[in-house]
Amino acid sequence: xxxxxxxxxxxxxxxxxxxxxxxxxxxxxxxxxxxxxxxxxxxxxxxxxxxxxxxxxxxxxxxxxxxxxxxxxxxxxxxxxxxxxxxxxxxxxxxxxxxxxxxxxxxxxxxxxxxxxxxxxxxxxxxxxxxxxxxxxxxxxxxxxxxxxxxxxxxxxxxxxxxxxxxxxxxxxxxxxxxxxxxxxxxxxxxxxxxxxxxxxxxxxxxxxxxxxxxxxxxxxxxxxxxxxxxxxxxxxxxxxxxxxxxxxxxxxxxxxxxxxxxxxxxxxxx
Amino acid sequence: xxxxxxxxxxxxxxxxxxxxxxxxxxxxxxxxxxxxxxxxxxxxxxxxxxxxxxxxxxxxxxxxxxxxxxxxxxxxxxxxxxxxxxxxxxxxxxxxxxxxxxxxxxxxxxxxxxxxxxxxxxxxxxxxxxxxxxxxxxxxxxxxxxxxxxxxxxxxxxxxxxxxxxxxxxxxxxxxxxxxxxxxxxxxxxxxxxxxxxxxxxxxxxxxxxxxxxxxxxxxxxxxxxxxxxxxxxxxxxxxxxxxxxxxxxxxxxxxxxxxxxxxxxxxxxxxx
Numbered sequence: 001x002x003x004x005x006x007x008x009x010x011x012x013x014x015x016x017x018x019x020x021x022x023x024x025x026x027x028x029x030x031x032x033x034x035x036x037x038x039x040x041x042x043x044x045x046x047x048x049x050x051x052x053x054x055x056x057x058x059x060x061x062x063x064x065x066x067x068x069x070x071x072x073x074x075x076x077x078x079x080x081x082x083x084x085x086x087x088x089x090x091x092x093x094x095x096x097x098x099x100x101x102x103x104x105x106x107x108x109x110x111x112x113x114x115x116x117x118x119x120x121x122x123x124x125x126x127x128x129x130x131x132x133x134x135x136x137x138x139x140x141x142x143x144x145x146x147x148x149x150x151x152x153x154x155x156x157x158x159x160x161x162x163x164x165x166x167x168x169x170x171x172x173x174x175x176x177x178x179x180x181x182x183x184x185x186x187x188x189x190x191x192x193x194x195x196x197x198x199x200x201x202x203x204x205x206x207x208x209x210x211x212x213x214x215x216x217x218x219x220x221x222x223x224x225x226x227x228x229x230x231x232x233x234x235x236x237x238x239x240x241x242x243x244x245x246x247x248x249x250x251x252x253x254x255x256x257x258x259x260x261x262x263x264x265x266x267x268x269x270x271x
Numbered sequence: 272x273x274x275x276x277x278x279x280x281x282x283x284x285x286x287x288x289x290x291x292x293x294x295x296x297x298x299x300x301x302x303x304x305x306x307x308x309x310x311x312x313x314x315x316x317x318x319x320x321x322x323x324x325x326x327x328x329x330x331x332x333x334x335x336x337x338x339x340x341x342x343x344x345x346x347x348x349x350x351x352x353x354x355x356x357x358x359x360x361x362x363x364x365x366x367x368x369x370x371x372x373x374x375x376x377x378x379x380x381x382x383x384x385x386x387x388x389x390x391x392x393x394x395x396x397x398x399x400x401x402x403x404x405x406x407x408x409x410x411x412x413x414x415x416x417x418x419x420x421x422x423x424x425x426x427x428x429x430x431x432x433x434x435x436x437x438x439x440x441x442x443x444x445x446x447x448x449x450x451x452x453x454x455x456x457x458x459x460x461x462x463x464x465x466x467x468x469x470x471x472x473x474x475x476x477x478x479x480x481x482x483x484x485x486x487x488x489x490x491x492x493x494x495x496x497x498x499x500x501x502x503x504x505x506x507x508x509x510x511x512x513x514x515x516x517x518x519x520x521x522x523x524x525x526x527x528x529x530x531x532x533x534x535x536x537x538x539x540x541x542x543x544x
Contacts, residue, residue: 001273014388018470018473019473019474019510019543021478036360040357040360040361041361043353043354043357043419044357044361044419044420044423045418045419046418046420047416047418049415050415050416051415051420053416054414054415054416055414057294057413057414058414058415061410061413061414082313083314085310086311086313086314087314089306089307089310089405090307090311090314092312093303093307128494128523128526128529129526130489130490130493131491132405132496133493133522133525136510137333140329140333141326141329141333142322142323143318143322145317145318145319146314146315146317146318147314147315147318147323150314154415186351190295217321217403219403219406220403220405223405223409223496223497225494230406233406233409234409237409237410237413238413240413240457245410249402249406251403252401252406253398253401253402256401257397257401260401
């Protein structure tokens, strides 16, 4: 056996590629990504003069955020906050009430096929559009203010809760429902005694989670006129009152963090 | 032993809950109803009911005006659509660039300082997550002026929290024995990260990034409402002149984009995992 026949034994180890093992596709993907980046960054037009002017404003915003002004616009802020909070609670309650029958109808194991299709259709429509687009239409139909926001959030809640509830019902332990059915229970009794106890903890958890999401969204839909704290924030920013805007943002962040922790705690306690 | 015959009259009826439990449950529901009514009254204090009663007529009127969509407007939507995709993609990239170091600082097994840097990184992640990207855009448009740059930054800043949170949880779940094995060969700290931690989190990293990109396509479509470029700017312009056929077309285009991006992200994640 000659040394010339066998190539030098490699002394350095190179890590093999993890994700894309084909050499051709690796290079093709890299080149494609680079071409896209050049094209994409090329279309970003930046008006540097405007940015320079803006940086000074940015400093004022940071200063306003560090020294928030809660007092001078407190009337507007509190009105917006009350609208947001009441909107959040009422829309979650109404949304959950509507989504329970729809969720039961959208569960494949307990609903007939025609009902299943209808309920899944309602869920798909409600989930397809972002809250803000729905809010635009509801504001156009029902006028400005918290009522349009309430309808928007209720509508968005239906898609979220009904879908997750239906999936939960489909995942239940069939034996318990079967046992109730074997006692001669009617359909309503099967739902009440065989299914409801199994999904109730999760339904309560989901409702609390949705309450949390609805508050976050209520801070946003005000931008298109659907009331709440978002409208106040939008007004204060368009007046360049950065200290009031900073105060509103601090309130939003505080409530979001509080509700996230308390809803997480409550959900762990319920389940 | 006497056998007692339970007559029908005194037979105990089975109940799901004890009387005290039932009472507490009813009290809870009553409290919720009272809270709901109180909130409802506060909320509708300033509602103009005339507009609400008028809604069916308004809806019919709106449908009449919004249908059919003005298909010829499509040629002016390709540019904004390209902008929207760029905002989402570049914003996601920016979010990734900022989130990866934060995630390594925030994960309890890779953080260099548990007392200072870890709380700082966690605070950045939470603050970014609690502000919606539309509010980020509102701020940045007011600071930087309208345009696609504000949109990219808004999407990027919101993505930091999402990617950072999921990534640092993935880092914390890595298998410690692999880290130990690489460290036992005499590898430096950087080498341990590179050869033991990174290969373990890489699949979830790609999954998280593609998932966030999919969400960002949805969000960048509406950022234009506050002036941050993309197809939302056309939506805002059409709404301002009440050109409802154009609004219908734009919403159809947004829906189509969302469906396509969801399909792409599902395919990519399926291929990775």
